[in-house]
Amino acid sequence: MGFRYDISFAGAVCENRKPETGNRFSRLLWRECDETGVSLPLLAPPTISGGKQLSLENALMSFLFSPATLGPLKLNNRLVMAPMTRSRADGNIPGSMVAEYYEQRSGAGLIITEGTAPSPNGLGYPRIPGIYSCEQTHAWTNVARAVHSRSGKIFLQIMHCGRIAHPANMPEGARILAPSPVAASGEMYTDSDGMKPHPVPEEMTAEDIRDTIEEYAQAARSAFIVGFDGVELHGANGYLIEQFIRPNTNLRTDGYGGTIEKRARFMLETVEAVAGAIGSERVGIRLSPFGVFNDMPLYDAMEDEYGYLARELDKTGLAYIHLVDHSSMGAPVVPDSIKDTFRREFKGALILSGGYDAERAESDLQAKRCDLVAVGRPFIANPDLVERWKTGAPQNEPDMSTAYSPGPKGYIDYSTMEG
Numbered sequence: 001m002g003f004r005y006d007i008s009f010a011g012a013v014c015e016n017r018k019p020e021t022g023n024r025f026s027r028l029l030w031r032e033c034d035e036t037g038v039s040l041p042l043l044a045p046p047t048i049s050g051g052k053q054l055s056l057e058n059a060l061m062s063f064l065f066s067p068a069t070l071g072p073l074k075l076n077n078r079l080v081m082a083p084m085t086r087s088r089a090d091g092n093i094p095g096s097m098v099a100e101y102y103e104q105r106s107g108a109g110l111i112i113t114e115g116t117a118p119s120p121n122g123l124g125y126p127r128i129p130g131i132y133s134c135e136q137t138h139a140w141t142n143v144a145r146a147v148h149s150r151s152g153k154i155f156l157q158i159m160h161c162g163r164i165a166h167p168a169n170m171p172e173g174a175r176i177l178a179p180s181p182v183a184a185s186g187e188m189y190t191d192s193d194g195m196k197p198h199p200v201p202e203e204m205t206a207e208d209i210r211d212t213i214e215e216y217a218q219a220a221r222s223a224f225i226v227g228f229d230g231v232e233l234h235g236a237n238g239y240l241i242e243q244f245i246r247p248n249t250n251l252r253t254d255g256y257g258g259t260i261e262k263r264a265r266f267m268l269e270t271v272e273a274v275a276g277a278i279g280s281e282r283v284g285i286r287l288s289p290f291g292v293f294n295d296m297p298l299y300d301a302m303e304d305e306y307g308y309l310a311r312e313l314d315k316t317g318l319a320y321i322h323l324v325d326h327s328s329m330g331a332p333v334v335p336d337s338i339k340d341t342f343r344r345e346f347k348g349a350l351i352l353s354g355g356y357d358a359e360r361a362e363s364d365l366q367a368k369r370c371d372l373v374a375v376g377r378p379f380i381a382n383p384d385l386v387e388r389w390k391t392g393a394p395q396n397e398p399d400m401s402t403a404y405s406p407g408p409k410g411y412i413d414y415s416t417m418e419g
């Protein structure tokens with residue numbers, strides 16, 4: 001069964017049709033946006049794919065705390081808050097605590113939210129948010145508004161977990177889908193039953209593939225309408241897009257499996273649909289070449305194949321590619337050569353991430369190895385990380401035991417320099 005939530009309001013507003021022509025959600029959303037000042041994006045209908053390439057301001061500006069241009073956006077600095085799942089979205093709805101968390105961190109030049117499911121089938125972990133129901137979409141309005149009220153910028157990370165999921169973490173009727181019926185090794189935490197083995201996913205049919213791509217596009221439309229500055233597609237860390245790319249999880253013999261050209265097709269068609277929905281200059285993608293998270297082993301052709309992805313993505317006009325490097329978390333080293341390949345082949349912005357401190361960020365930016373630097377764990381514990389890095393002030397250490405626990409502890413109670 002495909003999920004067909006009533007999210008047609010998003011398309012209606014997006015096309016700037018009068019709200020009376022939409023359903024009741026369309027009218028509600030229109031009025032709320034109008035009253036709260038997040039209506040700006042609604043007045044400018046999204047551009048169509050193939051939009052303007054990113055042009056970052058050059059030379060003099062290429063330092064960590066200097067402003068940058070990302071597509072149509074002006075960023076206050078080049079420090080990006082990396083996407084981090086925090087499991088505080090009870091009922092998969094990002095409530096007021098989530099808005100407060102992101103508002104506290106809005107000193108970042110750009111925030112990329114935690115992975116967010118485009119449909120019930122895209123859920124996987126406990127308490128992660130979605131953007132497929134009206135309640136969720138309305139709740140995200142508050143998050144975008146909170147960050148904008150502090151002059152921040154925010155992209156929504158769209159994450160479809162694919163096989164990295166458990167039915168206990170999903171609503172009834174949701175399906176665990178993947179390119180092929182290959183279960184991930186290991187277990188997943190569930191609130192109801194503790195650790196459980198990953199189930200064998202269902203192999204996606206051609207119709208499932210079409211529906212899922214449309215879910216990504218609809219999620220992007222909804223994000224744009226409620227005020228996000230753009231979206232990041234999660235093509236990293238063993239989730240659905242990467243499950244199509246990698247040969248261990250994609251055993252298909254149709255047009256979506258086999259050669260790298262075919263394994264890349266799901267990613268490229270998703271990029272095209274999402275860019276078509278909100279404009280390529282508002283879309284980025286995160287990739288993890290040499291990443292092994294979620295049972296994704298290394299293989300010989302990996303470097304060549306990711307070079308192909310870099311060249312193909314360059315043709316799409318995306319705002320940025322964001323590379324993951326989890327070697328500081330004990331994962332294999334990501335060779336510099338693959339980062340250099342992305343830098344050379346992709347003309348949009350490059351974001352590097354993984355184990356950065358201020359000094360290394362400054363050095364990589366000055367060396368033009370990347371345009372922006374994304375930082376994860378330090379942002380968990382330091383809402384005012386930008387100020388701390390600017391002034392060389394000491395940092396709070398993150399308490400990883402509360403990384404995914406429900407409630408405010410270890411989430412919105414980290415101190416700033418002011419107390």
Ligand SMILES: Cc1cc2nc3c(=O)[nH]c(=O)nc-3n(C[C@H](O)[C@H](O)[C@H](O)COP(=O)(O)O)c2cc1C
Nearest residue numbers: 082083084085114115353354355356375376377403
């Ligand atoms: C608690 C936690 C949750 C994470 N969730 C996500 C996620 O939802 N999406 C994603 O792309 N990466 C996720 N990551 C990876 C981070 O974005 C980042 O790549 C990683 O923390 C390494 O950067 P750092 O050394 O600056 O922390 C997560 C990391 C942590 C620590």
